[in-house]
Amino acid sequence: MPNPDDRSDAEGLAWETLDSDVDYSCPGFDVRRDEVRLPDDTETEFHYVDEPETVVVLAFADGGETVVLVEEWRQAVGRVNRGLPAGGVESDDADLAAAARRELREETGHEAETVERLHAAEPTNGFANSVHHYFLARGCALAEGQDLDFNESIRPVRTDYAAFRDAVLAGEVRDGRAVQGVAMYEARRRSDRP
Template sequence: MPTDSLEWETRDRRVAYSCPGFDVVNESVRLPDGTETDFDYLSEPASVCVLPLTPDGDVVCIDEWRQAVSRVSHGLPVGGTEPEDDDLEAAARRELAEETGHEADELEPLVTVEPANGIADAVLHFFVARGCRPTAEQRLDHNESIRVRTRSLEALTDAVADGEVRDGRTVLALSYYRLFGTDRDSDEV
């Protein structure tokens, strides 16, 4: 029995296509009005996005080639969780180190979202990393082309407002941080 009158009944599920990083899932479903149809969506592991702040308050950013849009994307370190990750903070620390060569003194959860829940089961966990310092070389995946640079928080905010930064994860992380910080009860951001 459905728990909500809007709930769809999944009759069958199969992976229609699989590749490193994600699957395309096909489900046969029955809608609340009794209609039977198919629904396809992207399925991927949870991801982490890090807003890394240096001791001076600058943001450690990355420039990365994005083949899907055929241009360099300006943004923040983001990566998928791995089966061996003990927790989300460990995944965030790993992605920060791999993509930027930086380590953080402390990490705080910022927000968790479903960025495209109409077409994907993706869950994205955002963290603020404070006290970030370069400690090692990048350890990029075979298909990553990343350049690291720092920007002031104001310059990054301006780049989002001007449309230079279009990466949705970066826009969301920065916007949420500027609106609420990591302590929603605090007046300081």
């Protein structure tokens, strides 16, 4: 089934990029400024967050009854966030599945027996070029300690998947990646039923 977002029918809507430069750079992302021409020939600037592709892992242990999560301090909202292991794709990752395995291991110390692609999304394409690649990891077991980046404050936790799913569906989990990962997983499970 074709993706409606992949249509090349941009006539009358597309902006022409005249120039592009990084205004600010920091670990994890850049703030990019594009000089653009709009369809009505107006020239203006557009700023957006430019960041590497990200993998997000919905990781199951104990035959699928338990999910491996991370509790992480999120400075932007000033609280501990409970969510899914995630991180940027690096140049030495063999592929996206390898990046998912690496992030799971680094953030939680868990290894997965299998990793499979769930879906991809552009969660904030109005102001960022982020692409999040979601993966299901199954048969996860603790293998080693964490290997965190200098600016990560993360505590791995294991919890009952059904309880976490119910918390997501009740609006008690605010992490967007966790909400989307659980929602897409549940949608797939429903569509796979006879």
